[in-house]
Amino acid sequence: MKPFRYERAGSLASACASATEPTAKFIAGGTNLLDLMKLQIETPTHLVDIGPLPLGEIEETADGGLRIGARVTNSALAADMRVRRRYPVLSQAILAGASTQLRNKATTGGNLLQRTRCSYFYDTTKPCNKRVPGSGCAALGGLNRMNAVIGVSNDCIAAHGSDMAVAMAALDARAETVAADGATRTIPIDALYRPPGNTPHIETVLAPGELIRSVVLPPPPPGRQLYRKVRDRASYAFALVSVAVIVEREDDRVRAARVAFGGISYKPWRSAEAEAALIGATATRASFDAAGRAALRDARGYGYNDFKLPLARRTLRAALADVTGVI
Amino acid sequence: MERILPFLSLLSRRRFLGTAGAATLTLASRPTSAEAAVEPAAMHSENVTLTVNGRRHDLDLDPRVTLLDALREHLGLTGTKKGCDQGQCGACTVIVNGQRINSCLTLAVMHAGDEITTIEGLEKDGDLHPMQVAFVHHDGLQCGYCTPGQICSAVALLAEHKAGWPSYATADVATAPVLTDAEIAERMSGNICRCSAYPNIVSAIREVAEGGRT
Numbered sequence: 195m196k197p198f199r200y201e202r203a204g205s206l207a208s209a210c211a212s213a214t215e216p217t218a219k220f221i222a223g224g225t226n227l228l229d230l231m232k233l234q235i236e237t238p239t240h241l242v243d244i245g246p247l248p249l250g251e252i253e254e255t256a257d258g259g260l261r262i263g264a265r266v267t268n269s270a271l272a273a274d275m276r277v278r279r280r281y282p283v284l285s286q287a288i289l290a291g292a293s294t295q296l297r298n299k300a301t302t303g304g305n306l307l308q309r310t311r312c313s314y315f316y317d318t319t320k321p322c323n324k325r326v327p328g329s330g331c332a333a334l335g336g337l338n339r340m341n342a343v344i345g346v347s348n349d350c351i352a353a354h355g356s357d358m359a360v361a362m363a364a365l366d367a368r369a370e371t372v373a374a375d376g377a378t379r380t381i382p383i384d385a386l387y388r389p390p391g392n393t394p395h396i397e398t399v400l401a402p403g404e405l406i407r408s409v410v411l412p413p414p415p416p417g418r419q420l421y422r423k424v425r426d427r428a429s430y431a432f433a434l435v436s437v438a439v440i441v442e443r444e445d446d447r448v449r450a451a452r453v454a455f456g457g458i459s460y461k462p463w464r465s466a467e468a469e470a471a472l473i474g475a476t477a478t479r480a481s482f483d484a485a486g487r488a489a490l491r492d493a494r495g496y497g498y499n500d501f502k503l504p505l506a507r508r509t510l511r512a513a514l515a516d517v518t519g520v521i
Numbered sequence: 522m523e524r525i526l527p528f529l530s531l532l533s534r535r536r537f538l539g540t541a542g543a544a545t546l547t548l549a550s551r552p553t554s555a556e557a558a559v560e561p562a563a564m565h566s567e568n569v570t571l572t573v574n575g576r577r578h579d580l581d582l583d584p585r586v587t588l589l590d591a592l593r594e595h596l597g598l599t600g601t602k603k604g605c606d607q608g609q610c611g612a613c614t615v616i617v618n619g620q621r622i623n624s625c626l627t628l629a630v631m632h633a634g635d636e637i638t639t640i641e642g643l644e645k646d647g648d649l650h651p652m653q654v655a656f657v658h659h660d661g662l663q664c665g666y667c668t669p670g671q672i673c674s675a676v677a678l679l680a681e682h683k684a685g686w687p688s689y690a691t692a693d694v695a696t697a698p699v700l701t702d703a704e705i706a707e708r709m710s711g712n713i714c715r716c717s718a719y720p721n722i723v724s725a726i727r728e729v730a731e732g733g734r735t
Contacts, residue, residue: 200567200584200630225626228587229607241584243631269620273686278695289689293711294681295674296608298620299627429689429710 195228196237203244206407210374212242214403220244222265223299225292226308235318235325236309249303249407252276258413261370264303264406268358269294271302281411283419283438287361287456290423293430303406306359306369306386307398310352310460311432312341323349324394334496340432343502344493345459350394351496353457355432359383360456361421363464364438368410374403380410387461397460417442417450422513424505433457435506439513441472448472448481448518453489458506465489468510477518482511567630573598574642584630589613591629592639600640600669604713611712614670614677615639621677623711640669643676651733652676655725663716671712675726678708682730700730 203209213220219238221227222245230236249263252274260281262271271277272288292300314320314332321330333341333351342353362383369381386398400406423436436456442449451472455463468489475481486507493503515521566581573596580595589606592598592615601624604612608626615624616638643650652675655661662668682700690707691698698704705723714722 195585198584199565200628221628221631224628224631225608225623228626228628232607245631269681269686272694273684275695278687282694285687285694286689289687289691289694293611294678294688294708295611295614295621295623295711296626299622429707 195231196234196239198231198238199240201240201242203242203247206247206372206405207374207376209242209244209247210372210403210405212240212403213405214374215240216402218242218403220303220405222301222304223267224304225296225300226304230309233316233318235316244405255410260411262302262409262411264301264408266302268292268297268300268302268305271358272297280414281361281365281419283364283421283440284358284361284411286419286421287357287423287436287438290421290433290436291357302358302409303369305356306362306383306406306409307400308355309397311355312352313337315352324352324390324397327393327395337498338496339498340434340457341496341499342457342459343495343499343506344463344490345389345461347390347392347394349392350390350460352390352394352460354387354459354461356462357421357423357433357436357456360436360454360462361438362409362411363462364419364440364452364454365414366412366452368412369406370408370410371400371404372407373401373405383409383462384464390460394460415440415442415450415452417452418517420513420517422509422516423456424509435502435509437506437510437513439510439517441514441517443477443518446476448475448477451485453485453510455489455506455510458493458502467491472514477514477520479511479515479520482514482520483507485514486510569630569633571596571629571632571637572635573637574639580629582629584628586629587625588615588617588627588629588632588637589624592624592637595629598639598641602666602669604667604670609713610667610670611674612667612670614674614712616673616677619677619680621674638673640673643672650676651729652679652725655728655733656722659721659725659728660718661721661725662714662718667712667714667716671709671714671722674709674712675722675729678705678726679730681708700727702727705730 218240221241249265251263253261268288272285278285314322320332341351367383372378417440419440421438423433425431433456438454440452451469453465453468468485471485471488571578592601602612604610606625608623613625685697687694688707690703
């Protein structure tokens with residue numbers, strides 16, 4: 195680990211001001227950042243610990259939603275009875291990720307901002323445009339089994355690793371941020387991440403020193419919620435493909451549908467195409483297959499991850515069948 | 522250096538450490554490690570008071586020192602093990618304010634004021650913790666390297682279950698789950714045992730959850 199200056203945040207304003215330095219980083223749970231610092235993939239010279247800031251609460255909002263402080267741990271969020279009853283897809287998604295030890299430290303803000311687990315991002319002996327801009331992408335012609343299949347570029351095919359964010363995307367969650375000058379803004383989770391294009395090292399729309407202070411969940415949409423994850427072992431592994439679905443059924447038809455995928459893109463991948471195919475359709479396997487085809491229409495494999503296209507379609511079909519009770 | 526030590530365990534790693542001397546240890550240490558003495562740029566230290574197993578320790582630490590290294594290298598509490606040092610194996614699991622965490626992925630300076638419990642702190646007045654007794658009774662180990670982490674994890678698991686926390690194995694997350702073997706296995710997935718003592722670990726935890734040995 196490279197040396198750094200450690201600062202306990204005294205206030206939101208001072209924390210954001212300190213973190214505007216280009217080589218400064220906020221730290222909360224640290225489970226991803228410290229791992230990357232040990233490997234010298236992250237080399238901040240200044241760490242601003244937001245542990246002392248009052249961002250650890252989950253509150254009701256006036257319209258019947260929830261406001262989740264950025265420092266709320268993944269464990270606390272998944273175990274909150276309001277989340278379990280009203281947003282079960284979020285509890286399920288969080289509990290599908292990492293281990294209890296990690297979820298006890300990992301935070302809401304940090305989970306959203308975690309870096310990719312692309313093995314070439316982690317391997318400092320290999321080119322990686324995300325780690326060293328302009329160096330190339332070893333994953334394109336490499337062992338890219340875990341990599342993305344949609345929304346990515348010829349400069350980077352890294353996938354986002356969060357389960358939590360997939361459920362949040364389906365729930366239309368919004369990140370509330372504060373900048374060093376005190377300015378606040380609200381960013382839909384779906385708009386938080388920048389497509390890799392030819393600048394994959396710039397991953398979000400956040401400015402230096404801009405801090406996610408909370409995530410707001412709107413009131414839960416009608417319908418049944420489900421998170422389904424497919425991975426290489428039964429627990430404690432990143433998704434090959436995952437899907438969050440929220441479906442309201444009326445008689446034999448789908449009245450409302452939300453679909454978001456994990457493991458297939460640089461961000462939690464909300465699929466307007468799948469939703470459009472589902473809404474008004476009969477709740478049948480044929481309709482679910484059509485939704486899967488619509489969702490993956492613009493996807494392409496890069497060799498070892500070709501299997502993700504049929505796997506994503508089948509995972510969606512299985513989740514939709516489960517949530518609608520269609521055999 | 523800790524990476525190679527599990528394979529030397531038959532030689533008595535404590536004696537190996539005692540006789541090998543500092544030079545040998547530096548040779549084997551990774552350059553990315555937080556054991557900072559070789560990094561000349563590490564200028565300043567932070568004062569932090571750690572409360573471990575009920576005792577307060579005043580330490581001046583390079584901010585890079587992880588909680589794991591503070592426990593092992595600065596406080597001599599070597600019961601907590603370093604396995605992967607990247608949050609994948611769970612050997613370094615300790616209990617902080619009642620919750621289990623990977624001590625390798627957190628900085629010691631971030632734990633001022635926290636109540637830290639390690640494997641050394643589980644016994645009371647010479648009596649083993651019921652979970653330690655159950656691991657012995659059920660033979661929940663082979664080489665033993667992962668065991669302190671497994672036991673700390675298991676102790677915290679029972680508290681989490683008592684608090685009604687769901688897990689990925691819970692069919693309906695809005696309900697308080699029954700602690701089945703599938704629940705125990707899922708909840709222990711952050712602790713890897715390369716000897717694969719899993720069935721006996723699950724038995725040990727189930728026994729304590731059901732009220733201990735009768």
